[in-house]
Every structure is written in C-alpha cells, then in structure tokens.
Amino acid sequence: MNQWETEWKREQERVNTVVDQVKKKMNVLEAHLGGKKEDVVEIRKNFWEDVTVNFDDAHEAAETAASIKQQAELLSELERSHKNAEDQRKSLVKLSDSPYFGRIDFKENKDAKADRIYLGVASFYDEKADEFLVYDWRAPISSLYYDHSLGRAEYEAPEGIVSGEMQLKRQYIIRNAEIKSMFDTGVTIGDELLQEVLSRQANPQMKSIVATIQKEQNQIIRNTKGTLLIVQGAAGCGKTSAALQRVAYLLYRYRETLTANQIVLFSPNNVFNSYVSNVLPELGEENMLQTTFQQYVYHHLGDSYDLEDPLEQMEAVLTGDGQPSHKVRLDSIRFKASLDFMNLIEGYISHLHKEDMLFKSVVFRGRVLITADQIKEKFYSYPSAVSIPDRMKLVSEWLVSEVRKLEKTERKEPWVEEKIQLLDKEVYVRLYQKLRKKKQYTEDSFNDFEREQRLLSAYVVSKAFKPLKKRIKALTFINLKAMYMRLFTGEGLSWEREDSYLLPDSWKEISRLTARTLGNGELLYEDATPYLYLKERLEGFQTNTAVRHVFIDEAQDYSPFQFAFIQRLFPRSKMTVLGDLNQSIYVHSTGDAFQMLYDHYGKDHTERIVLMRSYRSTRPIVEFTREMLHEKDSIIPFNRDGEKPVLKQFEKKGDHARALADTIRNLQDRQVKTIAVICKTAKECEEAYESLKDQVDIELMKKDSSSFKQGALIIPSYLAKGIEFDAVLVFDASNSQYSKESERRLFYTVCTRAMHELYLFSYGEVSAFITEVPEDTFIREN
Numbered sequence: 076m077n078q079w080e081t082e083w084k085r086e087q088e089r090v091n092t093v094v095d096q097v098k099k100k101m102n103v104l105e106a107h108l109g110g111k112k113e114d115v116v117e118i119r120k121n122f123w124e125d126v127t128v129n130f131d132d133a134h135e136a137a138e139t140a141a142s143i144k145q146q147a148e149l150l151s152e153l154e155r156s157h158k159n160a161e162d163q164r165k166s167l168v169k170l171s172d173s174p175y176f177g178r179i180d181f182k183e184n185k186d187a188k189a190d191r192i193y194l195g196v197a198s199f200y201d202e203k204a205d206e207f208l209v210y211d212w213r214a215p216i217s218s219l220y221y222d223h224s225l226g227r228a229e230y231e232a233p234e235g236i237v238s239g240e241m242q243l244k245r246q247y248i249i250r251n252a253e254i255k256s257m258f259d260t261g262v263t264i265g266d267e268l269l270q271e272v273l274s275r276q277a278n279p280q281m282k283s284i285v286a287t288i289q290k291e292q293n294q295i296i297r298n299t300k301g302t303l304l305i306v307q308g309a310a311g312c313g314k315t316s317a318a319l320q321r322v323a324y325l326l327y328r329y330r331e332t333l334t335a336n337q338i339v340l341f342s343p344n345n346v347f348n349s350y351v352s353n354v355l356p357e358l359g360e361e362n363m364l365q366t367t368f369q370q371y372v373y374h375h376l377g378d379s380y381d382l383e384d385p386l387e388q389m390e391a392v393l394t395g396d397g398q399p400s401h402k403v404r405l406d407s408i409r410f411k412a413s414l415d416f417m418n419l420i421e422g423y424i425s426h427l428h429k430e431d432m433l434f435k436s437v438v439f440r441g442r443v444l445i446t447a448d449q450i451k452e453k454f455y456s457y458p459s460a461v462s463i464p465d466r467m468k469l470v471s472e473w474l475v476s477e478v479r480k481l482e483k484t485e486r487k488e489p490w491v492e493e494k495i496q497l498l499d500k501e502v503y504v505r506l507y508q509k510l511r512k513k514k515q516y517t518e519d520s521f522n523d524f525e526r527e528q529r530l531l532s533a534y535v536v537s538k539a540f541k542p543l544k545k546r547i548k549a550l551t552f553i554n555l556k557a558m559y560m561r562l563f564t565g566e567g568l569s570w571e572r573e574d575s576y577l578l579p580d581s582w583k584e585i586s587r588l589t590a591r592t593l594g595n596g597e598l599l600y601e602d603a604t605p606y607l608y609l610k611e612r613l614e615g616f617q618t619n620t621a622v623r624h625v626f627i628d629e630a631q632d633y634s635p636f637q638f639a640f641i642q643r644l645f646p647r648s649k650m651t652v653l654g655d656l657n658q659s660i661y662v663h664s665t666g667d668a669f670q671m672l673y674d675h676y677g678k679d680h681t682e683r684i685v686l687m688r689s690y691r692s693t694r695p696i697v698e699f700t701r702e703m704l705h706e707k708d709s710i711i712p713f714n715r716d717g718e719k720p721v722l723k724q725f726e727k728k729g730d731h732a733r734a735l736a737d738t739i740r741n742l743q744d745r746q747v748k749t750i751a752v753i754c755k756t757a758k759e760c761e762e763a764y765e766s767l768k769d770q771v772d773i774e775l776m777k778k779d780s781s782s783f784k785q786g787a788l789i790i791p792s793y794l795a796k797g798i799e800f801d802a803v804l805v806f807d808a809s810n811s812q813y814s815k816e817s818e819r820r821l822f823y824t825v826c827t828r829a830m831h832e833l834y835l836f837s838y839g840e841v842s843a844f845i846t847e848v849p850e851d852t853f854i855r856e857n
C-alpha cells in the first residue's frame with residue numbers, strides 16, 4: 076500500500092468513527108423525538124379536557140381564558156422543541172451520509188501542533204471528547220478553507236484575529252459514508268473537485284455549492300460591512316449561488332436575532348423561485364421569503380385595474396414592428412422607469428400639497444352623503460404643515476364621524492322599514508335575546524314594540540353603513556385614478572410649468588397612450604410602480620420594518636424607480652443586489668441602475684464586488700458567448716472542456732424543424748437530462764411547439780408555469796432567466812430575430828443558459844451577433 080492509500084484508509088476509518096457517533100446520536104434523538112411527538116399528540120387530543128371551562132361570571136371567564144392560554148403555550152413550546160429536535164435529526168441524517176467535505180490543518184502561532192478541522196454542512200460535537208468532530212462551514216475558523224492557500228493564514232474569530240499556518244487543505248466527496256474521491260489542494264479550492272461538480276448534469280433544482288465556494292464568492296457570502304452590497308458578474312459566475320449561501324451564512328452568524336422570515340429575496344419569476352427553493356433546506360435552513368416585484372405590485376394594487384403583467388409587456392416589446400406606436404410604447408416604458416418621472420411625480424405631489432387634490436363623494440344607496448368638494452375643503456382646511464398622509468387620516472376620521480351622524484337620521488328612511496320586514500327569524504331571536512340581556516323588556520308590550528323597532532332599525536342601518544365606514548377607513552375616498560390620469564391629460568402638464576421637468580420628446584404621445592389605456596380600465600406594467608408610488612405617497616408608505624435583509628437577484632432588470640421604491644419599502648433593511656448588466660433584457664433597464672443605488676447609500680456604506688470567472692458553461696461555450704459582448708475581457712471561463720457550439724442554418728422551414736427534432740432525439744438518446752429549446756417570444760414558442768410536438772417528446776412552458784421538470788422543453792427567452800440546462804437549442808438564431816443592438820443582450824442571455832452543449836438553429840440569414848464572432852469559436856454544420 077503506498078502512502079496515499081494508507082492515508083485514504085486512515086481517512087476512511089475516521090469517517091466510520093464519525094458516522095458511528097452520528098448514528099448513535101440519531102438513535103438517542105429519535106427515541107426522544109418519538110416521546111415528544113406523543114406528548115404533542117396527547118396534549119392536542121386532551122386539550123379541552125385539561126382546561127377548566129367556565130363562563131358563569133367574569134371571574135370564571137378570566138380563569139378559563141388563562142387556563143386556555145397556559146395550555147396553548149405548553150403546546151407551542153412542545154411543538155417548538157419538537158421542531159428543533161426534528162431539524163437536528165435532519166442534519167444528522169445528512170451527516171451520516173456525508174459527514175464532511177473538507178479538512179484543513181491549521182497551526183495557530185501560539186500552538187506547537189496543528190489542529191485538524193473538518194468542515195461539513197453542520198457542526199457535530201463529541202461531548203465525551205469535548206471536541207468538534209465536524210465544523211459548520213459557516214464557523215469563523217472555516218473561512219480559512221475558502222480564503223487561504225497553504226502557508227501563512229488568518230481568520231477573524233469573535234475574540235479577534237487568529238494567525239497561524241495552514242499546513243494542509245484536503246477535499247473529499249463522501250457518499251453513503253464512503254470516501255469516493257479525495258484531493259489535496261494548494262492555491263484555490265481544488266479544480267479537480269470543481270471540475271467534477273460542474274461536469275454533472277443540470278438539475279431542475281439548484282444545488283448548494285458549500286464544498287467548492289471560491290474565494291471571491293466567499294467575500295460575498297461573509298460580507299457584513301456595508302448596508303448595500305452590489306455584486307456585478309458575468310453569466311454563470313455564481314451570483315445566485317453566492318446569494319443563497321449568503322442567506323444561510325447570515326442565518327447562522329446572527330442566529331440569535333435573525334430569522335428566515337426577516338429576509339426577502341426578489342427574483343425574476345416563479346420558475347426561478349421554484350428553481351432556487353431547495354438550496355436552503357438542503358443546507359438545513361428554512362427558506363427566506365421569496366417574491367417577485369410583480370407579485371408585490373399585484374398584492375398592493377388589488378383588482379382596481381386590469382393590470383398588464385411584465386411578461387405581456389415584454390412580449391409587446393419583442394413582437395413590436397418598429398412602427399411609431401411601438402416606438403411610443405418603448406419611450407413610455409423608458410421614461411416611466413426613470414428618476415425623471417419620479418421627480419415629476421414628486422413635483423405633482425408638492426402641487427397637491429397646496430391644491431387640486433381629487434376626491435370621490437361619499438355615496439350611500441345612490442345618494443351623495445358628502446360631496447367630493449366638501450371633502451376637499453376639509454382636506455385643505457388642515458394646516459399645510461401636516462403631511463398629506465396625516466391629513467388623509469384626519470379626513471377619514473372626520474368622514475366616519477359625519478357618517479355616524481347621518482346614520483342616526485337614516486333610521487327613519489322608508490327603506491329601513493322595508494328591510495326590517497324582510498329580516499329573517501334568526502335575527503329577531505338574536506335581537507330579542509339582546510334586549511332581554513339589557514333587561515329592556517318590560518311588562519308594557521306597547522313600549523316593547525317601540526323599542527324593538529328602534530333596535531331593529533339601528534341594526535339594519537348600522538349593518539348597511541358598515542362597509543361604507545370600512546371603505547372610508549381604507550381611504551377609498553381619494554380619487555387616485557383621476558389624479559394619476561391628470562398627469563397625462565391635457566396637452567402638457569396641466570398643473571405646472573412643464574419646462575420645470577425633463578420630459579421626453581414624445582411626452583405628448585406617451586400621455587395620449589396612457590390616458591387611453593387608463594380610460595379603458597387598463598394599467599400598463601410601466602405605470603404600475605409609479606401609480607403605486609403616488610398611492611403610497613398620498614396614503615402613507617406601508618413600510619416593512621421587520622425585514623433586515625433584502626436580496627435582489629437579476630437586479631439589472633430593475634428600473635431606478637423600482638429600486639427607489641424597494642428602498643422606501645424596507646427602510647431598516649440591508650440590501651444585496653446581484654446582476655449582470657450584459658443580461659439587461661428589459662427596455663427600462665438602464666446602464667446606471669446600480670449607480671443610482673450607490674449614490675443613494677454613499678461610498679462609505681457600499682461594498683462592490685465584481686465576479687469574473689464563469690462556472691456554468693464549458694470553456695468553448697464561454698469563449699463563444701463572451702465574444703458577443705463589448706467587454707469580453709471581463710469574463711474568464713473556468714477550464715472545463717466540451718464541444719464548441721454548433722450552428723445549423725436552413726432555408727426551408729421543414730428542414731429546420733426536422734433538424735431540431737433530430738438533435739433533441741439524439742440528446743435524449745444520450746440521456747441528457749435537461750434540454751431547452753429557447754425561443755425569443757411566447758409567440759415563437761407556440762410555433763416551435765406546433766412544429767415539434769409530433770416528432771419528439773417535449774413540453775411547452777408558458778408564462779404562468781411555476782416550475783420545470785427534467786426532459787425537453789420549449790421556453791421563451793425571458794422565462795429562462797437565471798436558470799440553466801444541460802443543452803440549449805436556440806430555436807431561431809437568425810438575423811430576423813436577433814439583430815438590433817437592443818437584442819444583443821437578450822441573445823447573450825439565451826446562449827449563456829447552456830452548461831454543456833449549445834446548438835444554434837437559424838432559419839434564414841444568421842444573426843449578426845454570430846457572424847461577428849471569430850469563426851474558430853463555433854462549428855458550422857449542414
């Protein structure tokens with residue numbers, strides 16, 4: 076046995092010992108868990124038997140309430156501790172399969188001998204020996220593994236910097252408690268392991284990368300300095316991965332004070348949400364809150380409008396024909412995303428502060444109770460030093476009190492009597508009991524009848540007024556639609572000198588388009604954020620102060636307006652924004668979106684990290700795709716071999732479809748797991764599906780799809796954002812699809828979804844973005 080084999084054997088023995096210990100602990104825990112579960116079931120079953128229920132008088136009722144509370148607390152405490160034990164059991168199950176993935180031998184300066192530190196997804200402590208057999212990858216000492224090569228090294232411990240020498244860095248792949256591979260590494264975390272991990276097939280669910288986090292990614296994960304962390308990096312450089320491991324790190328580091336529901340991740344769409352949803356549970360952590368900006372907007376706008384969704388907007392942009400109306404739409408999207416438009420709205424709000432606020436009359440049963448003018452007069456009667464939202468609250472209180480007064484006079488209206496006649500028996504009985512309780516029944520039956528009538532009319536009127544009061548409290552008397560509309564009616568800004576603002580040349584056309592759609596009860600997606608902004612500025616921002624960390628992935632797709640909005644929404648939160656300007660595919664994305672954030676937070680509160688190495692795709696694919704960009708040097712491929720991208724050009728539709736089907740079949744025969752035919756638009760996807768569905772087994776992804784499975788699928792470009800596939804087939808890489816400068820980034824985004832194989836099918840003349848790429852970076856086939 077050579078030295079390495081001996082070493083391997085020794086390491087395997089250690090794995091066996093650790094796994095034995097883990098299993099022992101698991102057995103103890105399982106027995107304990109069983110007992111706890113029984114307790115919980117028992118308490119649930121006997122909940123009402125163990126509380127004394129007595130409502131005879133106020134004192135007894137209070138005792139009963141206290142008894143129920145005590146029982147509920149006991150139950151929730153037991154459930155909490157059951158959940159903790161269950162979480163611990165899950166992490167032990169993982170450790171029993173693969174207890175660790177790395178080892179470092181680190182000799183602190185003060186010590187004579189090096190300590191062996193083994194790193195895994197969770198820590199494992201041996202009580203008897205009083206030592207950690209496995210350290211959590213997020214422990215302070217574990218950062219040595221990610222940040223340093225052999226030689227002098229240091230890490231930041233709670234008590235200060237610890238310096239020493241790293242004498243060994245080793246990596247393992249352990250499955251079923253057996254070492255499958257083992258490498259000693261030097262400078263970075265071993266290329267061999269990374270090669271092995273990256274060459275695996277893609278998965279419909281993203282995987283954690285803890286065993287192979289690279290040094291520059293670790294800077295993102297463990298960054299706790301700034302309020303704003305900006306991560307800019309090429310396609311596939313691990314931005315999303317780093318973000319998710321960062322969430323896991325923060326949950327570990329601040330475990331006493333931070334919980335998963337204080338972290339929000341904004342992601343591009345629901346498919347992406349489902350794609351990343353497994354990473355944290357895999358690491359033994361609960362998922363953070365996940366949302367899309369669109370979901371947020373929907374939630375807050377309710378159904379007050381027929382709201383266009385962003386994918387419909389995208390489809391309208393991509394299928395546009397370049398006609399003047401299309402150009403106006405593009406201008407509208409761009410302008411409404413800008414800070415110039417935000418300034419315009421701010422100017423409008425200042426104006427509303429003084430005059431022109433629009434209200435809706437308070438109407439009851441078709442009758443105007445309080446006119447819009449009366450409300451307006453009341454609003455402006457409050458001192459202007461009081462903010463608009465505060466004045467709105469005062470108006471709302473005033474309205475409710477006015478309505479209460481009117482409620483009394485309303486009781487005599489004829490409709491009330493009619494309603495009373497129609498009341499059902501149950502209500503009568505209830506009212507009768509109410510009267511008895513109040514001891515209002517006397518022997519005098521005439522008097523009783525009168526009282527009954529009074530009570531019934533009060534009941535009927537109060538019931539009818541209830542929704543009205545509720546609406547008033549929800550500030551629905553503010554005529555938001557009309558006020559937003561007023562920004563666009565008239566030939567210019569009807570309320571202000573328009574030269575005070577920066578308006579686009581096509582402002583008049585944009586105004587006409589907007590007034591028309593609003594008039595039809597539709598809200599274009601580009602109007603959603605500004606509309607919501609105006610609403611919040613008038614009603615008061617519904618800020619969320621509980622959230623401590625906001626992550627925005629694919630941040631290049633957010634407009635400055637949206638960023639500003641999110642900032643206001645989460646005033647106490649730190650922000651991590653991750654994006655790649657080369658993948659900005661929306662018309663509203665501007666090159667300087669991050670700059671706006673940077674300006675807002677300032678240099679002292681911002682950290683900016685740039686990632687250059689791309690891990691997703693093979694070297695030949697990266698060498699091809701980066702050529703499409705102007706700043707090609709900013710992307711370094713990870714050295715993983717593969718075939719060059721293949722270009723196939725066709726003149727006939729039938730040949731094009733047949734060749735696509737042949738390629739898909741070939742991939743399927745080779746057991747390639749995830750195959751995506753990517754089209755520019757949903758419309759093109761439908762065409763692709765029609766031409767392929769009878770030839771191969773393939774699924775069509777639509778905008779409301781929320782996840783994807785293994786196999787072959789057809790997907791529009793904008794839904795494929797952020798995700799990856801073993802093989803990508805670009806449905807039509809012709810110049811008719813991708814030629815404008817604005818389509819360059821879209822084409823780049825599409826091609827960079829490929830991990831191992833990339834095929835470009837062109838129906839007709841090939842896209843200029845391919846012809847300008849050096850011929851030796853791809854293969855022409857026909």
Ligand SMILES: Nc1ncnc2c1ncn2[C@@H]1O[C@H](COP(=O)(O)OP(=O)(O)OP(=O)(O)O)[C@@H](O)[C@H]1O
Pocket residue numbers: 269272273282284287288289292308309310311312313314315316317655658690691796797798799827
């Ligand atoms: N350190 C790493 N170890 C192993 N795999 C990694 C590492 N970093 C990135 N990867 C892999 O590279 C692929 C791309 O990562 P990820 O999706 O996080 O990149 P991204 O920068 O968000 O890409 P995009 O901008 O294209 O959406 C994933 O399969 C991920 O698992």
